[in-house]
Amino acid sequence: MDRNYAFSGQFCYNPGRMVLGRKIALLHLNKDSVEILPIPLDLRNKFLGGRGINMYLLSQSYSPDLDPLSPENPLIFGAGLLTGILGFGSRINITAKSPESGHLGDSNMGGDFGAELVKAGLSHLLIKGRSRKPIYLFIKNRNVEIRDAQKLWGLDTVDTQRIIRQELGDEKIQVACIGSAGENLVRFSAIRTGMKNSAGRTGMGAVMGSKNLKAVAVRGNLDITLSDPKNYLKYYLRTLKKLMNSKWVQALGRYGTPLLFQYANAMGFLSIRNNQLTTIGEQGYALEAEALEPFSTGMLSCFGCPAHCRHRFSIEEGQYKGTKGEGPEYASIGSLGSKLGNFNLQNILSATELCNRYGLDTISTGSYLAWVMELFQRGIIDQKMTEIPLNWGDGKTILKLIHQIAQRKGFGNRLAEGAFAKRIFGEVSKDYLLDIKNFPIEMTDERLPKSFALGMATSTRGACHMRSRPSLDILGLPEKILKKIYGGRVSDQFSAYSGKARMIWWHEIFNALCDALGFCHFLTVFSSPHAPQYNEFSKLIALSTGLAFTPKELKIIGERIYTLERMMLVKDGITRKEDTLPKRYFEEPIPEGPAKGEVISHEEFDGMLNEYYRLHGWDENGIPKRKKLEKLGLIKKE
Amino acid sequence: MRIEVNKEKCSGCHLCEMVCSLFHLGIINPEKSAIHIDKDDLDTSLHTPVLCRQCKKMKCLNAERLKMTPERKKFIWDRKRAECCPFDALPILGEEAFHCDLCRGNPRCVKVCTPGAIQIFK
Ligand code: SF4
Numbered sequence: 001m002d003r004n005y006a007f008s009g010q011f012c013y014n015p016g017r018m019v020l021g022r023k024i025a026l027l028h029l030n031k032d033s034v035e036i037l038p039i040p041l042d043l044r045n046k047f048l049g050g051r052g053i054n055m056y057l058l059s060q061s062y063s064p065d066l067d068p069l070s071p072e073n074p075l076i077f078g079a080g081l082l083t084g085i086l087g088f089g090s091r092i093n094i095t096a097k098s099p100e101s102g103h104l105g106d107s108n109m110g111g112d113f114g115a116e117l118v119k120a121g122l123s124h125l126l127i128k129g130r131s132r133k134p135i136y137l138f139i140k141n142r143n144v145e146i147r148d149a150q151k152l153w154g155l156d157t158v159d160t161q162r163i164i165r166q167e168l169g170d171e172k173i174q175v176a177c178i179g180s181a182g183e184n185l186v187r188f189s190a191i192r193t194g195m196k197n198s199a200g201r202t203g204m205g206a207v208m209g210s211k212n213l214k215a216v217a218v219r220g221n222l223d224i225t226l227s228d229p230k231n232y233l234k235y236y237l238r239t240l241k242k243l244m245n246s247k248w249v250q251a252l253g254r255y256g257t258p259l260l261f262q263y264a265n266a267m268g269f270l271s272i273r274n275n276q277l278t279t280i281g282e283q284g285y286a287l288e289a290e291a292l293e294p295f296s297t298g299m300l301s302c303f304g305c306p307a308h309c310r311h312r313f314s315i316e317e318g319q320y321k322g323t324k325g326e327g328p329e330y331a332s333i334g335s336l337g338s339k340l341g342n343f344n345l346q347n348i349l350s351a352t353e354l355c356n357r358y359g360l361d362t363i364s365t366g367s368y369l370a371w372v373m374e375l376f377q378r379g380i381i382d383q384k385m386t387e388i389p390l391n392w393g394d395g396k397t398i399l400k401l402i403h404q405i406a407q408r409k410g411f412g413n414r415l416a417e418g419a420f421a422k423r424i425f426g427e428v429s430k431d432y433l434l435d436i437k438n439f440p441i442e443m444t445d446e447r448l449p450k451s452f453a454l455g456m457a458t459s460t461r462g463a464c465h466m467r468s469r470p471s472l473d474i475l476g477l478p479e480k481i482l483k484k485i486y487g488g489r490v491s492d493q494f495s496a497y498s499g500k501a502r503m504i505w506w507h508e509i510f511n512a513l514c515d516a517l518g519f520c521h522f523l524t525v526f527s528s529p530h531a532p533q534y535n536e537f538s539k540l541i542a543l544s545t546g547l548a549f550t551p552k553e554l555k556i557i558g559e560r561i562y563t564l565e566r567m568m569l570v571k572d573g574i575t576r577k578e579d580t581l582p583k584r585y586f587e588e589p590i591p592e593g594p595a596k597g598e599v600i601s602h603e604e605f606d607g608m609l610n611e612y613y614r615l616h617g618w619d620e621n622g623i624p625k626r627k628k629l630e631k632l633g634l635i636k637k638e
Numbered sequence: 639m640r641i642e643v644n645k646e647k648c649s650g651c652h653l654c655e656m657v658c659s660l661f662h663l664g665i666i667n668p669e670k671s672a673i674h675i676d677k678d679d680l681d682t683s684l685h686t687p688v689l690c691r692q693c694k695k696m697k698c699l700n701a702e703r704l705k706m707t708p709e710r711k712k713f714i715w716d717r718k719r720a721e722c723c724p725f726d727a728l729p730i731l732g733e734e735a736f737h738c739d740l741c742r743g744n745p746r747c748v749k750v751c752t753p754g755a756i757q758i759f760k
């Protein structure tokens with residue numbers, strides 16, 4: 001953080017234990033220097049916390065010339081404003097310039113790590129520089145220690161956590177760390193905590209690896225005082241009760257996100273064989289939530305979450321006997337399963353677990369594997385390069401390639417470059433990597449749901465469903481209800497274009513706010529119209545921190561965060577022409593299944609974009625207008 | 639009345655701990671709660687909520703010759719007494735221990751335990 005900023009702002013009146021008293025630690029690994037500073041109230045007022053403050057911090061050093069793997073790239077951890085207290089999730093964002101896309105990088109992680117950081121009296125870490133030797137950080141109640149990690153280098157992400165706990169003699173320590181993938185600068189490596197929680201997307205693990213930083217370990221037991229504890233508790237219990245009555249949250253608690261796989265397959269928006277198909281019909285039963293149940297050993301929550309959507313699994317017999325872990329999420333089942341034509345659930349469980357251990361993003365791993373499998377299918381690359389045949393659905397090959405990628409061995413060394421491997425595979429290969437802003441699309445196909453398609457095209461971190469995906473669109477709610485939520489007309493037809501720009505605009509802003517608060521999208525209006533949103537957020541913030549924001553003001557904060565992200569992309573030269581979709585979406589109608597014939601029309605898509613820019617207050621090229629920036633306080637008034 | 643534990647159902651969310659400290663002390667600190675979750679989050683095994691069992695004969699008080707009823711109603715106990723609990727059921731932090739007073743008849747933790755791992759047993 002710019003020090004002047006820190007000292008010019010008005011400080012929080014109670015520096016100690018209030019929610020607003022959480023501090024930021026600035027670290028420079030070249031100099032082994034650590035500085036702990038209060039977070040100015042002004043910054044909290046503008047960006048709240050989590051992703052919001054992270055984006056402010058990143059914007060301070062963001063430039064097109066900033067090399068993501070250089071010491072100058074800041075690695076930023078930011079717990080949400082209400083992380084670690086009784087809220088609706090306790091999440092943390094990890095942000096830096098992305099080595100995977102070359103643009104904005106940001107990933108949101110659940111588990112217990114964010115809450116522990118907060119209990120240790122901090123909410124943000126800003127890490128710059130590069131240590132000469134492998135190190136890890138140990139943070140205990142606002143005391144930061146830099147420790148040697150040479151013995152940890154090479155360990156997987158679960159063993160790393162275990163050994164650190166042993167070394168420091170405290171089982172309650174929470175650790176965020178990288179595995180071999182991050183150490184080897186695989187461009188799509190994750191930062192991991194617990195058995196499977198990951199800041200998976202955009203390669204934050206490689207940024208950590210480039211700093212020779214193996215892990216951040218935290219432990220805290222400081223009191224957190226709330227502004228109005230009595231009424232906070234009362235209000236929380238009331239809101240919780242309402243949330244838990246929603247059918248969606250109940251189903252999520254039983255089946256987890258694999259529940260969504262069923263919808264995608266039945267409606268035809270699943271990625272099969274790199275989006276050559278979008279449904280597998282009855283074959284899909286093998287990968288549905290119920291198929292997971294025989295392996296499930298119970299459900300698990302992230303810190304402070306009432307929904308408990310995480311499976312624990314154990315494979316007791318057969319080829320993959322002895323594999324244990326957590327998950328997989330719908331995104332991993334899709335990415336390492338159907339997207340690769342792989343319908344062997346046990347193989348998918350093993351592949352997911354292997355990625356988690358190495359610290360690889362399961363989504364990107366699946367996407368790049370799908371890419372090269374299609375290149376192989378079409379003869380654009382051959383066995384001379386790949387050494388082994390890359391056949392759809394070949395579980396053994398999938399596992400082998402995961403090992404190779406993480407260790408940067410053989411063909412895996414090329415794959416480890418992610419989308420940058422286009423340079424290696426040649427010009428023709430480009431059309432078969434379905435990416436947006438140099439970042440691969442995920443487990444779904446967006447030719448049917450036009451809202452999803454627009455959200456992918458405009459997301460500030462490249463193709464991504466977490467920036468805006470309006471899962472509500474799946475439910476086919478009456479237009480009257482949609483209008484009430486979105487404040488304007490939205491079509492109730494899943495495949496229609498009309499009003500969908502409004503939906504995406506609305507969710508982009510809302511999700512940015514959720515991530516600034518540390519809330520989990522699943523516990524908000526993401527999937528249920530009855531779940532907490534602006535009104536509830538406003539009350540929870542006031543009763544816990546004493547800051548008074550109207551729902552309208554909160555919306556402006558979400559908008560400020562999203563627009564600031566957009567401004568960083570604009571610096572990179574990203575404008576309207578990059579807010580687009582893979583060629584396949586425009587040119588190849590879906591060949592079969594319930595979504596047969598669906599394709600994106602250039603004209604209609606352009607119409608959505610126009611409407612979307614208008615709602616955001618951006619010009620027709622997607623560049624935020626001066627007036628908008630002034631209104632959001634992102635530039636000074638002339 | 640006591641809180642009955644069904645550990646198979648516990649998801650390890652820590653909501654009960656937060657609510658307990660918030661209700662009694664007006665702060666959030668999972669370590670200043672009468673209930674605590676024994677959990678190994680790097681394993682796939684179960685989590686176990688642990689708290690005072692409201693024993694009829696309170697072995698924890700043996701050394702002190704006190705009347706049981708007033709002590710049952712206290713939330714903050716001292717460490718030494720908690721160390722006499724044969725079940726190690728009370729969380730200890732520094733010299734203090736935290737004893738389940740059943741929220742004076744209206745347990746709060748059970749209200750946030752969505753999987754039903756802790757329930758009121760009358
Ligand atoms: S009943 Fe009340 S005192 Fe006892 S553990 Fe639950 S919240 Fe704490």
Ligand code: SF4
Nearest residue numbers: 648649651652654751
């Ligand atoms: S609230 Fe229930 S599920 Fe959550 S940790 Fe406590 S006992 Fe376990």
